[in-house]
Amino acid sequence: MKMDRKEPATLLALAIQSLLSNDSAAIHALGEIPRELFIPLFTAAFKGGHKKTLTEMVKTWPFFCLHIGNLSVQKPHGELLKAMVDGLQILPAKNCDSRRPKLRILDLRQDTDCRTTCPAISTKSPVCLYSCVNAKQSMLKIESINSIVTSESETQSSRKAMELLVDLFFDGTLKEREFISSIVNKIKQSLGFLHLCCRDLQIDTFYDCEDILSILDLVCIDNLAIEQASLSEVTTLLSRIVQLDSLSLTKIRFRSLNGDIFRNFLMHLGRMDHLKELNLSSFCLTNHLEKLLRVLPPDLDFLYLPFCEVSPRDFTFLSQCPQTSHLKVLNLSNNPMYWEDFEPFQTLLENLSGTLRHLEINNCLLTDSTMLVFLPALSHCSKLRLLSFASNPITMPTLMTIVQHLMSLMELKYVIYPIPVHCYEGCYSQRQVDRQKLGEVQTQLKMMLQLAGRDDMRCMTYAW
Incomplete structure (x- = not known):
């Protein structure tokens, strides 16, 4: 009896591995397999590094949201994540009668407690437990506009507002720049229909990150880490952020703790009244810690x-x-x-x-x-x-x-x-x-x- 209970899972795993052994066959099968098989197939394709299959799965994903959840990525932003971004369909694919994509939220953040897709509350109004609160109004606005668009603008009205949730890590490497470039291109192609939500932003170098910082909605950021930058660069970024849960600054350059730059930094830091964690490393504060602590919230944890x-x-x-x-x-x-x-x-x-x-x-x-x-x-x-x-x-x-x-x-x-x-x-x-x-x-x-x-x-x- 124990063998019988294990047999279906074993057969399913064997079938999925057989299917993934041929990318063309796997991609062709996406229009025919039951939607329940998408989740185990996605998990196996991700673990096996099947980039082409992942791109096509994003295009035809039959659920409202897709999260990588507890699936591990060797690099902060590997080629697998880029392949998934490339698969985002702001417009429905042409001649795709077999299965119209339902994906509205692509979440590329690693979270051990997150499922591949959220359980649907109802078929008419699906929800995502991890959706961006700052994107809700924009999505509703876009959909209300689409509902009154004339038939002459069929292409415009067929667009669906979408969210891309991702943690960004600017380290200046070529792979990281390629990943960020693919995100920038996708956002520009969407003409405002794709909301980029970044909750964790880490900057090890400001080199080559101007493009995405200019289109990134910094209201979404909860955790910010910056290393080897000038205090003026840090302050400029903080001025665009509404709230933070944590802030980490390492090896930040500045000339004086008595100048305008430091005062401006303290002013913007003082607006972060939900801050729970502050990390200042190699940040000379001799006889000036009082100025910094006075602007922090009274319930600091770390x-x-x-x-x-x-x-x-x-x-x-x-x-x-x-x-x-x-x-x-x-x-x-x-x-x-x-x-x-x-x-x-x-x-x-x-x-x-x-x-x-x-x-x-x-x-x-x-x-x-x-x-x-x-x-x-x-x-x-x-x-x-x-x-x-x-x-x-x-x-x-x-x-x-x-x-x-x-x-x-x-x-x-x-x-x-x-x-x-x-x-x-x-x-x-x-x-x-x-x-x-x-x-x-x-x-x-x-x-x-x-x-x-x-x-x-x-x-x-x-x-x-």
Whole structure:
């Protein structure tokens, strides 16, 4: 009986693989196979890299929406995605009597919780759970215009408003430029009937992205990441964005934190009153963190400030401002904490004791004495799930003391600790690790966790 239950799926998989072995046969069959077979055929064609078949499947897709969902793409925007964009039919294909396309929403974003197509609520008014809220009005407007178009404009009235959902990653590579070029061409051909929705935008270079940025509706963007740009370029882009959930800026160039460019940046950043995550890396903020934090919303969840050269004055304000009073994630790595007054950081940990889940303070020049000062406040962070304090000059006795205290935090599952200084051969700064000594450290920590009944807690380190 068990074999009988498995047999239909096996036969279906074999039939699909046989069909896909011949692109011409697979494409020809699209006008004849039942619509229920489109989804398993699409999955197999995508996994098998059948570009021609995918293009034709988009043209004849019998459902309202098509999502790649949890199907993985090796590159951020591979050739498979380009093939699917090429298949978008703004106008119905000529001489296509066997099956008129119903596709209105093509979603090329990867989402592990998303099905290939959304369940139809009704045959008369299908919906998509992932459609763009900003496209609804434009689609309704286009359809209302089409409903009153005269028969003389049959070509115009036969157009259907469509959505293309895609995450864009400008990295300057040839394949990426080709993918973006295909999107630009498709939008221009649509004459306004295709809405491009980009919710995640990552720019590693502004080179060759002017065309698509000029036609991209930045109202849709939820998450923006920019690397190696000038602050004026960042500000110009922010001025066109209405709201953001997350903003990541890395290696941004600017001359002064006292000039108009920085003030304009803060003004536009202050409009993002739904911002939950801010990541500033290699963004020098010495004695200016207060200006930035004051414009942020009071319910910020994630704050990353690595390589930002924060000062004691910055830490003092960080510990007092309401914008950081509910943080879940805090990363202060690569900011040297070599000053004498550590009370602000203690206060910050105490204020976050009920919300902080993830703390990174790697390579901050933290010594035994400073870590022991932090330890009581750290031990009260009851929600903490990950603590990383790697690359700090800590001795073995202090490391054992820290782990001993942390074991009382039952939510803590991951501790990334520094290699104790006695494990280095010669000078600590030369980073030559004695593997035998490091192995002994790992064994001792493992025994500590086992004796305490904390097998659910993992202690690890970075080894060179």
